[in-house]
Amino acid sequence: MGCSQELSEFKSGTLIGCHLCNKSIRDISLLLNIPRSTVSRIITKWKQLGTTATQPPSERG
Template sequence: MGHSQELSELKRGTVIGGNKSIWEISLLLNIPRSSVSGIITKWKQLGTIATPS
């Protein structure tokens, strides 16, 4: 199993604001493609990148 760590708001914003493919964003930020995809999906469904508190 992998180690889970919350991404910074800056990285989440970069995922949404970047006009690149999931693969390119993953390489740029050195995070898994599944994380990038999950952030984009959450943003599309909920309109937010904030983590629940």
């Protein structure tokens, strides 16, 4: 398995900016050197939550 590492705010913002400029997931992936699956996941998260920030873990009681 690969190394799990969080994207910087700058890279996430750049990714969303590229998406808003109608770049394809493949183009964004090549441009930022990020896996396509990560690009897709970040875009989906941004569409659903309106943010790319990491959410705090939910508390279980």
